[in-house]
Amino acid sequence: MPRFFYQTLALNNLKKNSQTYRAYLLTCIGTICMYFVLHSISVNQALNEISGGAQLKILLFFGVIVIGIFSTIFLLYTNSFLIKRRKKEFGLFNILGMEKRHLAKVMFWENLFTALFGLTVGIVSGMILSKLMFLVLLKLIAFKVPLAFEIPFSSISTSVALFGGIFALSLLYNLGQIQLAKPIELLRGEQVGEREPRTKWLLILLGTVTLGLGYTIALTTESPLQAFSRFFGAVLLVMVGTYCLFTAGSVGVLKLLRRNKNYYYQPRHFTAVSGLLFRMKQNAVGLANICILSTAVLVTLSTTFALYVGVEDQLRNRFPRSIDIVVYDVENTDMGELRAHVFPILERHAVQPQELLDFRNLTITVAQEGDSFLVGREYFSDFSPNVGFLSFLTLADYQKIVNKPLALQEDEVIICSDTNYPYETLTVLEQTFTVKEQGTPFTGQGYLDSFNSYFVIVKDLEILGELHKAQAKVYGENASSFTHYLGFELESTPQQQLDIYKEIRASIANPAVDINSRAAERDSFYMLYGGLFFIGIFLGTLFLMGTVLIIYYKQITEGYDDQKRFVIMQQVGMDQAEVKRTIRSQVLMVFFLPLVTAGIHVLFAFKMISKLLGVFNLTNIALFAWCCVGTFIVFGLFYGLVYACTARVYYKIVSV
């Protein structure tokens, strides 16, 4: 045997099958590149320095995982598709005297060449692209300080490890296919795949349960923190459910339809049901992929777009006043000291504090159960849905905020919150108060808005003091103390606000004092949300690319498979127009099923995602809803366009 016999043969094989292999290679390169770019940005050290960089990194890491999963499934799927197409070729080699171990060698070299080529080109283009992407990112959100971007070695090694693993798995699968098959089966390769799909009740059950569970979790998520902790689980459940139901559920439904003889044996339904049955069998995984990807595109684009558009809102939610000062561990009762310290600075800058918020409060972590609020760690974990805060204020401070005289008895409270409080009493720390009225909601300490929390106005300092003592007994070391909040709006330029902020900062040396300036935080907000939007576009585009590739592959396969059926149906007496119509409707149904399902997923996820966005201080649900609708429309149009283009390829194949 000549030297490099197997290597040469392997190369020739790749060349010979270039029509399908080109798309496979492109997919390999594409996914490797995507993964590499995302990974390299996600481990980028510079992100640590941005405020909010940690959240960004979590999101990026999530993206890396999703891309990893997606790449694995998709590459394995594409590979199995290719090998199925080539079984006949292997059968021929086998019959012409090549042993299976020789075939295995050829296979090995083919895979090695593919892997080397894919990894090299993928990683190199990833390197170029990641640098470029990072520059684009910096440009897009106008970083004042340029961030360094280095190609992290870990990105190279993880990419090689992950995709090397995928290629190895593909090879194993291919070898298994050759090893298990008899030559005659290899020759018949393609037909063998046409096995009648069985109804897998267990999978249907699993799919229904996981999907139901995922949807339920999404629908019953009440707090942002809860959403944050549950999101990943819910996504995984819905993904599993989607795969199960696309593969097993669709077959189950179609088989039920087939069992109904009067329905099934009608010209329209007859070919449609049986055709779909086999299409689903061959396409289910691909369609589930498309569905998941489409959902991912919709979610990433709509959320990141909403966050970016609403960045000023979020800023205002997080920092309700131009400047706010929170003094923790307030012991003394003199509230005037802070004002006396801060206001002269304002005077020097010739600005008036407006919309003044100046109060002392006691914030207690509680678990709400109807009208009673349980205090104590045993009642809640960090992420339980009923966890919240009660923030107690005295009537005197509240009157200053709302500017009107009010009266309260010792056992009466006023409740202020965006969340409606439907009960007549409020019980906390073994004291029961009568709710006198629902007061005007006011903002202060922005984080309180993100949760189901209430401001509770009590009669006077004495009651406040009692509550403080009572909770200190329960929480011991972790008990909260009084805080003093001073916040005001300033009508001046951002630069002046920054100057004032710096001056106040410099004049207060106490570490137990928190000073925030909206103007000072604006940059980091733009960084975070602009960055997120960038990542969203990026991820969305990547997912879209995947979707296009799968659809393209699907159309080609469908085309080749349908070509034969098309001819036979005409011979049996179906007219050409009719054949075209049934095929068209089946193809349409199969291709738009994932899009519709993706829409349903988004619909169910809507509530959870809006809560999740609360973590990022986005509370404008309507804005998010519009972003979802907009994304869906744009994506739907794009999807339709891709479909139309690939459908042309399909009809060209079929009508030869």
Added chain:
Amino acid sequence: MHILEVNNLKKVYTTRFGGNKVQALSNVSFSVEKGEYVAIMGESGSGKTTLLNILAALDKPTSGEVLLNGKNIGEIKEKEISAFRRDNLGFVFQDFNLLDTFSIQDNIFLPLVLAGETHLEMNKRLLPIARQLEITPILGKYPYEVSGGEKQRAAVARALITRPQLVLADEPTGALDSRATAALLKLFTEINDQGQTILMVTHSIQAASHGKRVLFIKDGEVFHQLYRTSLSTQEMYQRISDTLTTIATGGERRA
């Protein structure tokens, strides 16, 4: 009246880029009586499939006409052609042409479903045919699960279930082993004995020797024909072989 009459059929294929022209049929004429079993013999490439496709109105002749029950199939409107084919013709192909998306039973039902028959009627028609063709046990299976012989019998059942005027078979034994071939040919004789008109094209002497009449085509024309009369299959086989030898050695035309 003839059930099928073919007059001066000519078919010239023009390749896609215009250039080469292939004359598949130059001048074919023959007729078939009701209840006949006609085999058309010819070498590979002699235009047999072309002829069948034209008879089935799947392809149009360059010139000439085909009359089925006196009706010129060239004049049937495009819209009605499928229904016409469905109602009057049954097909059996070399490679079976069963749809892999249907069970054997549904493959057989296909033309009836397309014709809008009720499920009850379909079952009523299927039972006797399935019994005769001995495919009752495999009705629920899928094409890839059964042997070639079984597939071909299923295809025959599909051709017969519409009770066609004429069954057209294109090399029906071409993909079968000898045992399945013998069984299928016996079956054809059987259904022909029950009155079914059959037109079969083949290059297999064994297959042709079962026909009641054998036409030979060569160079795009009917070159010769043999009547079986009272000959046995064995003797018929011999006669066909002799004729083919004559044709091959350039014998004279005796049509």
